[in-house]
Amino acid sequence: MTVYRGFLTITRRNIRMVILYLIIFLSIAVMVQKMTGGNAAEFEQVSLHIAVIDQDGGELARGLADYLGQYHTLVDLPDDPSVIQDRMFYREIYYALTIPGDVENRCLYGDGTLPVTKVPGSSSGFYVDQQIDTFMNAVRVMTASGIPLSDAIQSVIDSSADKAEVTLIDKNGFGGEQPLHAFMYQYMPYILISILCYSMCYIMIAFRNQDVKRRMMCSTIPARNQNFQIILGFATVGAAVYGICTLMPFLMYGKTFANDPNLPYYLLNSFLMTLVALSLSFLIGTLVRSEEVISAVVNVVSLGMSFLCGVFVDLEILGKGVRTFAQFLPAYWYEVANELLANNSGFSHAQQMSLYTCYGLQILFAAAILGVALVISRFSQTA
Amino acid sequence: MQSTNIIQIENLVKRYQNLVALDHLNLEIQEGEIFGLLGPNGSGKTTAINCLLALLKYDKGTITIFGEPMTPGSYDIKRQIGVVMQNVAVFEQMTVRENIDYFCGLYIRDKEKRRQLVDEAIAFTGLEDFTKMRPKKLSGGLLRRLNIACGIVHKPRLIILDEPTVAVDPQSRNKILEGIVELNRQGSTIIYTSHYMEEVEQICTRIAIIDHGHVLATGTTEELKQMIKTGETITIEAIALDEELLSGIRNLPHVFDVSYEEQTLKIRLGAARHNLVRVLNYLQEKDVRFGRVFSELPTLNDVFLEITGKELRD
Incomplete structure (x- = not known):
C-alpha cells in the first residue's frame, strides 16, 4: 500500500489548512449560536x-x-x-x-x-x-x-392593553424554531468543498506529475493497483473530513442533536454532499495544473456555490433568478433538503419525495461531475 | 568469463504518425557494462528508453531483458530495473527520506529491509544531512542526487540514467559520475545517456551512437575512434598564410582536411607517425612564422561529428 501511504503523507502536509477551515466553520457556528441565543421565538414590540x-x-x-x-x-x-x-x-x-x-x-x-x-x-x-x-x-x-x-x-x-398568547406550531420538535445544528449543517457544504478541494488538488497535482508518473509506471505495482490505492486515499480523506464535520455538531449540541429524529437524514445529506465535494475536487484537480492557482479556483467554486445556493443566506432570501440558476448546482439541493429537515420532524409524502429527490440529485451531480472529470483526465492523457 | 546479453533490442520500429522515431533499431547490452547512448536531440534516445521500459508501445521489433520479452506486465523484470529520469521525479510535499522510502516501497514491501535500503541509498548519495528537508529546499546538485537515490534505492540489476547530470555543478557532477562507476562496480549494468561527451568517454565501457532512430556505430571509445578517418588534429597559430601555402600543406602525406580561419590553421590527418614533425618542417621550409602549436588525438566529439555530420548539441 505504498501509493496509499504516500497519498496520506501528502495529505498530512496540508493539515494546517484543514484545521484553519475547521476553525472558520466552528467560529461561524458559535457566532450563529450567540446571535440567535436560543430566544428566536421571543417577541418584543418596537417602541418609537x-x-x-x-x-x-x-x-x-x-x-x-x-x-x-x-x-x-x-x-x-x-x-x-x-x-x-x-x-x-x-x-x-x-x-x-x-x-x-x-x-x-x-x-x-x-x-x-x-x-x-x-x-x-x-x-x-x-x-x-x-x-x-x-x-x-x-x-x-x-x-x-x-x-x-x-x-x-x-x-x-x-x-x-390586552395581550394575546402566541404559540408557534412545533413542526420539528424544537418549538417551531430552527435547531442550532441545522445552522451548522447549513454551512457544511462550504467547509466540505473547501477542505476537500484544497487537499485533493494538491495531492492530484503531485501524483499527476508526468515524471513521477513515469517512475511509478516503471515499478512493480500495476497501474490498476496504483489507481485503486489513490481512490482508497480519496475515500479515506473524504471519510475523515466527513467524520470530523459530523463530530462537531455532536460536540457542540450534544443531546439536542443526538435526539433529533432527523439525525439519520442529516447524516445522509452531509454524506452525499461529501461525495459531491470529492467528485468536484477530482474535477478541479484534473483541470488545475499548478499549485499557485488552486487557492483562487477553490475559493471561486466554494464561495460562489455557497452564495448562490443558500449556504450563507437562507434560501427564501435568494431572488427567483438566483434560485433558478442554483438548481443547476448540487449545493442547492443539499440546502433544500437541509431546510426540510430543519423545519419538520415528521414528513408528509410530498415532503418525503422532495427529500429523496434532493438526495437523488446530489448523487447524480456527484456521478456527473466524476464522469466529466474522468473524460477530461483521459483526454488530457491521450492529447 | 563470457559476457551475456542483458538487453537485446531487434529491429525496433516506433512511429508517431508520419514521423519515424525508431527505425529498425538494434542494440545489445551486456551484463556489467556501462553502456553510453549518444545522440543529438530528437535522435530517438528517449523513445528507445521508453520502449525499453514498456512505457511506450512500439510498432515492430522485439525487446528482451534478462532473456525475457519486456511487456508492461513484466513485473519480475521491472523489479530488477532502476530508472533515473532526466527531470527530477520526486514529490515536493515529501521530505528527502520520505521520497526515497516511497519509491523504494514500490519495489520492496518488507519494512525493515526497506529501512535498511533507504539508509544505504542516503549514504551512497551523500544526503545524510538533508533527510528531513523538502526537495524545494535542496540545491540543483542535491536534487539530482535525490533523483538518483530514488531510482537506485531498491538495488536494481539494471539502471537506466537519462541525462542525470543536466544543470549540475562540476563538483556534484563528479560525485554523481563516481557514484555511477561505483554502482557498476557493485554489479549493476548501467545505460547512460548524456549530452556531455567527456562524461560518456570518462565512464562508459561501450557506446552506441544513435541518430534518426537507428544505431550508426557501436563500440568502445577506442573502437569508435578507429572507425573514423581523423587520427590527429594539428592546430597552429600563424599569420597571413596564402592559398599556395595551404595547397602545399594539403599535399603533405596523410593530410585530408585543411582550414584557415582567424589566423588559426587546422590540419586533420590520418593516423600516422611524425605527422606533427612533417607539418612543422614544411612551415619552416616556407619560412612561415607561427605561434602556439597543438596536436590532439581524436575525441568522441570528432567521432560523433564525422559519423553523424553534426555536433551533438545541434
Missing part, C-alpha cells in the same frame, strides 16, 4: 419616539394621543414644521402626527386624513400609520353602532 401636535384638544384627539402613548414614547414639540423636520432629520423622532382642529367631524365622520410627517418608505412610518388607522376605525365602528364617543375611545384604549 413620536410627536403628537394636538391642534384640536378634543376628546378624540386626547384619546388618540393616549392610545399612541401606550406603544410609543411621546415627545413634546412645538407646532413648527421646521423643528419637526430637523428632529426627524437627526432621528430624534421617527413620526410626527398633527391632529387638526375639528378632527372629529373631519376625520372620524368625514373623509379627511390626519397630516403626518414621517421618513418616506420607512417601516416605522408604516407601523404608526397602521396603529392610527386601527384606532380611528375601531372608534368609528363603535360610535356608528351607538356607543358614545368617550366610551368608544376608552374601550379601544382598554382593549389595546
Whole structure:
C-alpha cells in the first residue's frame, strides 16, 4: 500500500489548512449560536419616539394621543414644521402626527386624513400609520353602532392593553424554531468543498506529475493497483473530513442533536454532499495544473456555490433568478433538503419525495461531475 | 568469463504518425557494462528508453531483458530495473527520506529491509544531512542526487540514467559520475545517456551512437575512434598564410582536411607517425612564422561529428 501511504503523507502536509477551515466553520457556528441565543421565538414590540401636535384638544384627539402613548414614547414639540423636520432629520423622532382642529367631524365622520410627517418608505412610518388607522376605525365602528364617543375611545384604549398568547406550531420538535445544528449543517457544504478541494488538488497535482508518473509506471505495482490505492486515499480523506464535520455538531449540541429524529437524514445529506465535494475536487484537480492557482479556483467554486445556493443566506432570501440558476448546482439541493429537515420532524409524502429527490440529485451531480472529470483526465492523457 | 546479453533490442520500429522515431533499431547490452547512448536531440534516445521500459508501445521489433520479452506486465523484470529520469521525479510535499522510502516501497514491501535500503541509498548519495528537508529546499546538485537515490534505492540489476547530470555543478557532477562507476562496480549494468561527451568517454565501457532512430556505430571509445578517418588534429597559430601555402600543406602525406580561419590553421590527418614533425618542417621550409602549436588525438566529439555530420548539441 505504498501509493496509499504516500497519498496520506501528502495529505498530512496540508493539515494546517484543514484545521484553519475547521476553525472558520466552528467560529461561524458559535457566532450563529450567540446571535440567535436560543430566544428566536421571543417577541418584543418596537417602541418609537413620536410627536403628537394636538391642534384640536378634543376628546378624540386626547384619546388618540393616549392610545399612541401606550406603544410609543411621546415627545413634546412645538407646532413648527421646521423643528419637526430637523428632529426627524437627526432621528430624534421617527413620526410626527398633527391632529387638526375639528378632527372629529373631519376625520372620524368625514373623509379627511390626519397630516403626518414621517421618513418616506420607512417601516416605522408604516407601523404608526397602521396603529392610527386601527384606532380611528375601531372608534368609528363603535360610535356608528351607538356607543358614545368617550366610551368608544376608552374601550379601544382598554382593549389595546390586552395581550394575546402566541404559540408557534412545533413542526420539528424544537418549538417551531430552527435547531442550532441545522445552522451548522447549513454551512457544511462550504467547509466540505473547501477542505476537500484544497487537499485533493494538491495531492492530484503531485501524483499527476508526468515524471513521477513515469517512475511509478516503471515499478512493480500495476497501474490498476496504483489507481485503486489513490481512490482508497480519496475515500479515506473524504471519510475523515466527513467524520470530523459530523463530530462537531455532536460536540457542540450534544443531546439536542443526538435526539433529533432527523439525525439519520442529516447524516445522509452531509454524506452525499461529501461525495459531491470529492467528485468536484477530482474535477478541479484534473483541470488545475499548478499549485499557485488552486487557492483562487477553490475559493471561486466554494464561495460562489455557497452564495448562490443558500449556504450563507437562507434560501427564501435568494431572488427567483438566483434560485433558478442554483438548481443547476448540487449545493442547492443539499440546502433544500437541509431546510426540510430543519423545519419538520415528521414528513408528509410530498415532503418525503422532495427529500429523496434532493438526495437523488446530489448523487447524480456527484456521478456527473466524476464522469466529466474522468473524460477530461483521459483526454488530457491521450492529447 | 563470457559476457551475456542483458538487453537485446531487434529491429525496433516506433512511429508517431508520419514521423519515424525508431527505425529498425538494434542494440545489445551486456551484463556489467556501462553502456553510453549518444545522440543529438530528437535522435530517438528517449523513445528507445521508453520502449525499453514498456512505457511506450512500439510498432515492430522485439525487446528482451534478462532473456525475457519486456511487456508492461513484466513485473519480475521491472523489479530488477532502476530508472533515473532526466527531470527530477520526486514529490515536493515529501521530505528527502520520505521520497526515497516511497519509491523504494514500490519495489520492496518488507519494512525493515526497506529501512535498511533507504539508509544505504542516503549514504551512497551523500544526503545524510538533508533527510528531513523538502526537495524545494535542496540545491540543483542535491536534487539530482535525490533523483538518483530514488531510482537506485531498491538495488536494481539494471539502471537506466537519462541525462542525470543536466544543470549540475562540476563538483556534484563528479560525485554523481563516481557514484555511477561505483554502482557498476557493485554489479549493476548501467545505460547512460548524456549530452556531455567527456562524461560518456570518462565512464562508459561501450557506446552506441544513435541518430534518426537507428544505431550508426557501436563500440568502445577506442573502437569508435578507429572507425573514423581523423587520427590527429594539428592546430597552429600563424599569420597571413596564402592559398599556395595551404595547397602545399594539403599535399603533405596523410593530410585530408585543411582550414584557415582567424589566423588559426587546422590540419586533420590520418593516423600516422611524425605527422606533427612533417607539418612543422614544411612551415619552416616556407619560412612561415607561427605561434602556439597543438596536436590532439581524436575525441568522441570528432567521432560523433564525422559519423553523424553534426555536433551533438545541434
